[in-house]
Structures are given as structure tokens and as C-alpha cells.
Amino acid sequence: MxxxxxxxxxxxxxxxxxxxxxxxxxxxxPQAAALSAGEVPDATLNDRVETLLRTDIGLAGGQFRVQTKAGIVTLAGSVPDEHALRRALDLVSSVKGVREIRNSMVVESPK
Missing domain, CATH: 1.20.5 (Single alpha-helices involved in coiled-coils or other helix-helix interfaces)
Incomplete structure (x- = not known):
């Protein structure tokens, strides 16, 4: 027994x-699930994107707001022209860990 x-x-x-x-x-x-898959944490990704945008000489004069959630980066703010907008989107897409980019940026109208 x-x-x-x-x-x-x-x-x-x-x-x-x-x-x-x-x-x-x-x-x-979703952040914990992403980390278990070996992805970059959102705060780290956000910092990398902001640093890249703010230090790029081709984006001087741009005003950027960056938010990241589950690898999806939302860009807001303004840039001086279309070329700067395309450059910002290209730079962000080159950052390892970015799954998607949502563009809410505007091109400033000439004064």
C-alpha cells in the first residue's frame, strides 16, 4: 500500500x-513571445531606430517620433522633402528586428 x-x-x-x-x-x-523567438526587445529596437534617424546627415531638419510594439515601428513627425521621407523609411527597414514600418510622417510644405 x-x-x-x-x-x-x-x-x-x-x-x-x-x-x-x-x-x-x-x-x-507579445513582447515575451518575441523574445523567446530571439527577436530584439521593443525598447532596444526603438532606441536603435531613433539614433539612426537623428544621426543621419541626410535627415537633418527632420522631426521624428518613433513608437515600437512587437517589432512594428510607427514613424511620425515631419521631414523637409520626399527624398528625406524615402531615406528615413529605407534606414528604418535596414534595422535588424524591424518586422513592419507604419508611416505617419508628413512632408513639410515649402515656406
Whole structure:
């Protein structure tokens, strides 16, 4: 009889441990899911994109706002001309980890 209790206890402990392992993979957090796939965290990605845009000589005069969620980068703000807009989009697309770019930028009208 005590052998049956030992087996039951072993099965119970194994079941609990297996359940804990599976709950580590069940998440509603897309950032945690992305990190488990080896992707770049959103905050890091956001910093990389902002730095690239703000330090590029071809984008001088541009005003950028960058938001990143689950690898999707949303660009807002203004640029002086169409060439600068295309350059900004090309630069952002070159950043490792960017899955998609959503453009909300505007081209300033000449004064």
C-alpha cells in the first residue's frame, strides 16, 4: 500500500512540474513571445531606430517620433522633402528586428 502512495506522489509531483513548464510558454504578452523567438526587445529596437534617424546627415531638419510594439515601428513627425521621407523609411527597414514600418510622417510644405 505504501508503494502505491509513493507512485501517486511521484505522478503528482511530475504533473505539477510539467504544468509549470508549460505555463512558462503560455503568455498574452507579445513582447515575451518575441523574445523567446530571439527577436530584439521593443525598447532596444526603438532606441536603435531613433539614433539612426537623428544621426543621419541626410535627415537633418527632420522631426521624428518613433513608437515600437512587437517589432512594428510607427514613424511620425515631419521631414523637409520626399527624398528625406524615402531615406528615413529605407534606414528604418535596414534595422535588424524591424518586422513592419507604419508611416505617419508628413512632408513639410515649402515656406
Amino acid at each position: 505504501s508503494n502505491h502512495k509513493g507512485i501517486a506522489a511521484t505522478v503528482l509531483v511530475f504533473g505539477l512540474l510539467a504544468g509549470l513548464g508549460f505555463t512558462a510558454f503560455a503568455t498574452d504578452n
